[in-house]
Amino acid sequence: MQYDVIVIGSGPGGYVAAIRCAQLGLKTACIEKYPTYGGTCLNVGCIPSKALLDSSEHYYNAAHTFKTHGINLDNLSVNFEQMIARKSQVVAENTSGIAYLFKKNKIDGIQGVGSFVDKNTIKVKKEDGSEQTITGKNIIIATGSKPSSLPFLKIDKKRIITSTEALTLKEVPKHLILIGGGVIGLELGSVYARLGAKVSVIEYMDSIIPTMDKGLGRELLKVLKKLGMEFYLGHKVTGATAEGDEVTVTFDSPKGEKMELKGDYCLVAVGRVAYTDNLGLENIGLTVEERGRKITVDEHLETSVKGVYAIGDVVRGAMLAHKAEDEGTFVAETIAGQKPHINYNLIPGVVYTWPEVASVGFTEEQLKEKGVKYKTGQFPFKASGRARASMDTDGFVKVLADATTDEILGVHMIGPRAADMIAEAVIAMEFRASAEDVTRASHAHPTYTEAMREACLAATENRPIHI
Incomplete structure (x- = not known):
């Protein structure tokens, strides 16, 4: 079978790349070695961990804050088996959703381990031992990563x-x-x-x-x-x-x-290490970097072999699902002859503890190292009316802006729903907004996002309203 694009791996980078290729009219196949689509993120990473984070947070609040809210509970307990079952159901719904999207976009999903025969030929070894060979004008490597360990530790997967x-x-x-x-x-x-x-x-x-x-x-x-x-x-x-x-x-x-x-x-x-095992990279003259086993790519995410691209955790940069998604779209549009862009400095990082932690752009440490003159504005959630109402007063929003132009250079926050709030900072910085620009935009009251506005007010003229 001849394809315009073959994607190896169906994680966030791979399945997004496949869907975008199909949307652009390219005949596309996606190879996945596991029985379900979605890679680490949907199966054993982002999605299941967030399901357990939410479940455990509900329990913790029931045990520690419900009484203050006027909610009395007796004999509170954890049904851990049900908690894990719910997590598994969430995973199943998400992975089946990818299967639906593949069908909708007429993408051929192929189950098995894909490896290079040559730069246009992929051999797929099936679980039953049989093999299938397909060819493609362009190949996208999106095989993700696996947990790394310490060389002197043996992971027994039990204890x-x-x-x-x-x-x-x-x-x-x-x-x-x-x-x-x-x-x-x-x-x-x-x-x-x-x-x-x-x-x-x-x-x-x-x-x-x-x-x-x-x-x-x-x-x-x-x-x-x-x-x-x-x-x-x-x-x-x-x-x-x-x-x-x-x-x-x-x-x-x-x-x-x-x-x-x-x-x-x-x-x-x-940490994690790029997963490039059994890809047959040696058959097309590709090697991986010793540190991290990553594949070297150029500014178009193309390897040294023309027509072979790599995205996500197997290439340079942070190992983040949304970074892989952006790269999947980027490569699909590049193959289709478009001229997309990614600003890697504006890919946010998030920690989904509670309170959540989120960050985008430069840190103070980085700005000092670069010798950039900047100003800082910070606003604590303990001064937020919305945070007081929800009893989520830990944390703050910090905005770093250029001392001369007022352009926002970095935003760092820890607090309730920081993972969602960081999007405002990303959009502002994509359009090179100043801190004052954000202060001039109306923010609904009472909301957590008012903290972003207040931090910008603090950075602009040191005039936050609520502290």
Whole structure:
């Protein structure tokens, strides 16, 4: 079978690329090695983790804030089996939705492992051992990533686990030891902390969410400590072993002291690595970078082999579902002869704890390093009428603007619905808005987004209304 485009992988980058190609009139096939579409994000990542985050947040609020709201409950308990079942139902609905969209757009979905025979020929090995060969004028590699580990740790997927296994546990851990203080670990750690687990976080760096604005990390640390999570920052893990139902994690303190923790589960969340195994890249003369196993691409996301593109977690940049989606659209439109653009500086990052954390653009640390003169405006949610009404007063919005032109250079927020609110900042920055531009736009009252306006007022003339 001859196609205009063959996409390998059906995660957020792959399925969006396939759909956009089909919309542009290109005959398209999408190869997926798993039985369901959607990749890590829909099956064992973004969607199931958010389902558990929401469920655990409902339970935590019922246990800790409902009484203040005037809602009395007796004999509150967690039906963890039902919680996991609901998560699985959410996943099923989303993955079946992709199947529907493929059918609607006349995309041929092919189940199996795809690998290159040559730059235009893909061999698909089916689960039953049979093989199918298809050809395409253009190939898009969208095979995503997998959890990485530490070389001296053995992941047994039972007691020493990754994020994948953490989404399908049969019980709430008594003591979850979390290796890594980044986005994935903190989200899942907060799920189980809300459900009653003791959660201990060991992080090599001296702060959590170290790639984001330092102020966000400090505020989130305070919030998670209130949740009961304990942190060992600046500590280096040296080993983890499981014996029966017990896990022992050894680590060194910043001063070199030998320490250990014992728990019933250890979640290893030290990042992800590009998944390029079994692609047959060597058959078309492609190699991967040693660090991170990523595929090198040019400004059009085309590899050194003409007509072969790569997107998402297998190429440079942050490993984010929405970044992969943008790249999928970008490549589809490039193949169709259009001239799309992506501003990588304006791809937001989000942590779905509660409160949520979101960030876009430059951090203060980056602006200082570049020597850019900037001004800062900050507004706390404790001064927000909407946040007081919902009892979500932790956090703030911080706006960084150019000291001369007032153009918004970065927005960093931690608070209720920050994941949704960051979109206002992204749109403003895409159109190179000034902080004053945002202050002149009406914001409904009472809403959380008023905090964005107030932070811009603080940055513009240091004249916020409500503090």
